[in-house]
């Protein structure tokens with residue numbers, strides 16, 4: 001024993017408590033939207049987006065989904081407009 005005390009980790013807490021994790025993602029997404037609706041400025045938008053990304057990346061890690069896999073899906077969508085893709089599903 002080296003006598004060190006491990007620091008509490010927000011990430012570990014989120015990974016163990018899926019209800020908390022999902023509620024944080026919803027809360028942070030709502031805060032991000034409010035930066036637009038209330039014109040809170042670029043810095044606030046960037047900060048809230050960082051919160052959304054961080055919490056969403058924890059959700060990916062819980063499910064063993066790599067961010068690279070998400071980026072690959074976005075890359076494949078480059079050649080098709082979102083409206084075309086949506087109508088192709090109907």
Ligand SMILES: N=c1c2ncn([C@@H]3O[C@H](COP(=O)(O)OP(=O)(O)OP(=O)(O)O)[C@@H](O)[C@H]3O)c2ncn1[C@@H]1O[C@H](COP(=O)(O)O)[C@@H](O)[C@H]1O
Pocket residue numbers: 008009010011012031050051054
């Ligand atoms: N990027 C983050 C990160 N972004 C946000 N958070 C935490 O997410 C929590 C969000 O809670 P709240 O919504 O209550 O806080 P808030 O959003 O600041 O409050 P308001 O917007 O409501 O004013 C806060 O405790 C933030 O510190 C993060 N916690 C950790 N990380 C990264 O994860 C690493 C490991 O952190 P630990 O897991 O805590 O060791 C860190 O070094 C960082 O790199």
